[in-house]
Every structure is written in C-alpha cells, then in structure tokens.
Amino acid sequence: MAAPGPSKLKRTVWYVILFIPFFVAIAVPLFNRIEPSFYGIPFFYWFQFALILVAAAVTGAAYKAKI
C-alpha cells in the first residue's frame, strides 16, 4: 500500500530545503578561502566539514517531517 503522503506543497518546500546544502557544496568560490580560519584550520576545510553536519541534520529533519 502507498502510504498517505504529505501535501504536495509541503513536499516541494522540503525538497528545496534538502537541496540547499547540496548546492552550497558545489558553490566552490563561496568557500575556497583561508579566512576566517578556525584554530589554524582554513575556512575551506572546516566549512565543508561543518556542511556535512548541516546536510545530515536537514536530512534527519526531513525524515522527522515524514517527507
């Protein structure tokens, strides 16, 4: 049986949110820089590392919202 899904609008909004970290991750000029560095770790590295956590959190939230 197909589960009764969320409304189409809700789904679309969540898909957009889910893909925000996705597009940030390929917007290379945004993060290809040294400063602001974090305890000597260049921005390029800590930003992408932090983005993993953001992407995971967003995916988890989508699951909670039953998308």
Add this chain to the structure above:
Amino acid sequence: MNWTALTVFVLLFGLVTVLGFIAARWRRADLNHLDEWGLGGRRFGTIVTWFLLGGDLYTAYTFIAVPALVFGAGAIGFFAVPYTLMLYPFVYVVYPRLWSVARKHGYVTASDFVRGRYGSPLLALLVAVTGILATMPYIALQLVGIQVVIAAMGFTGAGWMGDLPLIVAFAILAAYTYTSGLRAPALISVVKDILIYITVIAAITVIPAQLGGYGHIFAGIAPDKLLLAPPTDHNTGAYSAYATLALGSVLALFLYPHCITALLSSSSRSVIKRNMALLPAYSLALALLAFLGYVAVVAHVHDDPAYAAYFKQYGNNFAVPALMLKYFPAWFVGVAFAAVAIGALVPAAIMSIAAANLFTRNIYKEYLAPAATPAQEAKMAKLLSLVVKVGALAFILFVPTQYAINLQLLGGAWIIQTLPIVVIGLYTRWLHRWALAAGWAVGMSLSTWMVVSQQFKPTFPLHLGDWTLPGYAAFYSALLNLSVAIVLTWVFRAAKLSEAPDSTSPADYEHDVA
C-alpha cells in the same frame, strides 16, 4: 617481519572468517533462493543497513586512495567531502522509489526494474553489462588495499610466495560468500566499521598531537596545495573540476550494482531514509581520513628511507600505511591494517554478489535458461560469485595495478551512463527506450574517449567557445547522453516508433510494507 602486528592482524582476520560462516545461520532461511542468498531476504533493519551500506560505500580503497590523493594533489582531493555530503539528500529523495518498485515486483537488480519499466530486454541487458563491467575492476582494486597492508607488515616474499597471503585471504572470502551470501558481509561489516572508527579516531588524535597540532599541520602545507587554484582568464580551472567531480560521483554512486544490492536488502523505505540521516557519520570519518594526507606530508613519511621501497611500489597509496607504521605501536598497526583488509573484504563480497545477481537474472535467466527455478538461480549466482572473484584475483596478480586503477576510473564514467535509464525511469518513462539506448551508446563512447585521451585522468578540459572548463569526464559524457536521449525521443515519437508495455504503475513507486 612485524610479528606483533601480523599476529593481531591474523587474529582479527580469523574472527571475521568465523563470523562469515556463522552468518549462514543468522536469521535462518533457505539460502537456495536468490532473494535470501543475494539480498539477505530483504529483511535488514536500520542498524544492519547502516553497517552494510557503510561497509559498501566506504571501501578500503577509499580509505587508502582519498588521503593518497590529498597527500599528492592537495585541496582537489577533498572533493570526496562535498561528494559524500551531497549524496544523502539525493538518495533520500530518489532511491526509496527504486526500493518500492523492486519490492512490489520482486526485482533483484536495477536491470530487472529496467526490464519491467520499459519492456525492453535490450535496455536491461545494457544496464546489466555496464554494471558488471564497472564492478569487476572495483573488486580488483579492493585487493590492492589488502596487498598494500600485507606488504607493509613485512610480507615481501618474492614471486609466488609473496602473493600467497592475498590468495589465502581471497579464498576464505570466496568460501563464506558462497555459503552465506549477503549475510556474510552484513555481519562482518559490523567488525570492520568498529575497527575503522577506532583507527580513525586514534589516528586523528594521536598523530597530529605529535606533530604540533592541526594548525601547525595546515601551516606546513604549500599554499598552492592548500586551496583550489582559482579560475584564470577563460579557464574555470580547479573550481569546475572540483564541483563536477563531486556532482558526477554523487549521480553515479547508487547506480553501482553493489550499492543497489545493499539498498534493496533493507526492510522498508523508512530504513533507507533513516540511514540517509545516519550515514554521514562515515562522511565525517572520511573527511578526517582525507586530512591524514596532509598529516603524512608534514610527517615527511615520503622522505623516510624505511618506506622508500614501498612508496616506489605503491606510490602515494602508501602514505597512510606509512603514517601508521611510523606513529602507532606495533599491536595497533595490526588493528589498523586489519581494518583496511577487512574493509576490503566487505565491499568485495557485496560487489561479487551484486555482479552475480546481475548475470544470473539479466543474462542467464533472460537468455540462457528462461525456465530456471529460484533454486537454480541461486546456484548459478553462488558459482558466479566465485568466478567473479577468481577473475579479480587473477587480474591483480597478472596485470599491473595501474590497469585496475585505470579501469575502475573508466567504470565510474561508464556506470553513470545508466543514469537516464534508471533514475529518470523512476519518475517517467517519457524517454523512448531506443533513444535511451542510443544515448547510452554515445555516453559510453564519449566517456571512454575523454578518459583515454587524458591518459586516464578523471578530468577533461572541455572547450566551449573561447572558454576551457576542466571537469569530470563522467559528468560531461552523461550530459550528452541525456541530451541525445531527449532529442531522439522527440524524433522517435514524431516518427511514431512502436511503444513497449510498462509493467509498473505509479503507485508502485510509493509502495511500502505495513
């Protein structure tokens, strides 16, 4: 010979061997059915799927090659980080649809789905052949991971003797995969991942501390390696390469048969979705491992005469093993190396099962023995999993390693050519089956030419007007593949070419178990 490390290594290897055979009794069922042998009965819950997919996606080769790339090339090697973080939202949205339709119709492979969706045995065959071709060198590469750590423990016997440990390891792997099917890598992946996490955590805490901390390590990296080279006049440089490498890898990964096998073995849509939020734990581990490439640079392992011979033989792939030999006590080197070797066995097992499933379902049953019973299917798949492994082993023993690496690279550029057929097919069958076949042929040829013309480098300098856009060959060729499929669909529809039946219905793609 490093006896302490070797003893720990052999003990851990023995443990997973026992587990591999015990797995046949785990959640006992009739292993003479392909659904049971090849998909673990489609019953794996969230935790087992987490370990299985983690063991499947993050292979030993990944753990060796990603830091090696960073060690050699710097920032560009970090494309693995955006790659893994983009992967999960993508899979979350798209792939539960594949699970649903496969569950509903009993599909075991992506080709089974293509067969049902487009009513086209030809298209199904193309997908099956692409999957098998892309998987074979990938299995061979897992062996390279084992080879490197065995050699690093001092096992450097010449000729036949030197290859013996690898042959033994693979014979054991073949035996328990044959008996237990997908249950074996599922159970072993738990041990593998625990070892991997312990090793990663130890490596990123102990080693950087001895080298003066993270800031000091980054300060020791040449400025031109630390960031991507910015675009120059009429050339988008490393920016487009970085983005397309990540994007192309994301689009390609879950088209690999071993990923689809692990995905279809899960027990519900929720299991897949939950895992997409939980699997990024591995991405964190991978990002930290990538960073070890820089640690290896600052530790000057490359200049250490003790490792010179290994670097000569294995190139930058020796960067991480060298780091471990240099900074870990011998017993822990055994743990770390066992993690790498076991980390090679899990995906090698899943890959050989996936390739065997494809051959059995989409070539053997389709063309050679249409009347095959499920028991005959399972028997065929078991035998084939052996053939596939012997083939991979022979490849590594008799052909230079570089060929396996090159072929695996080509495999990535090939597998993405099934994207329009499989992924777009999950949403619409508007694309005509012959247009898809033509797009596939164009994509396969173009990607092969691009990769070969660059002497087996993944990026291709695309010239567009007076601009040069270096980017992932797989990505560019897949774009052309899709364009051809769209244009020809218009043409074929206008010419009123025949349509084939679709045995799926829209509701099948949302199907879930109660």
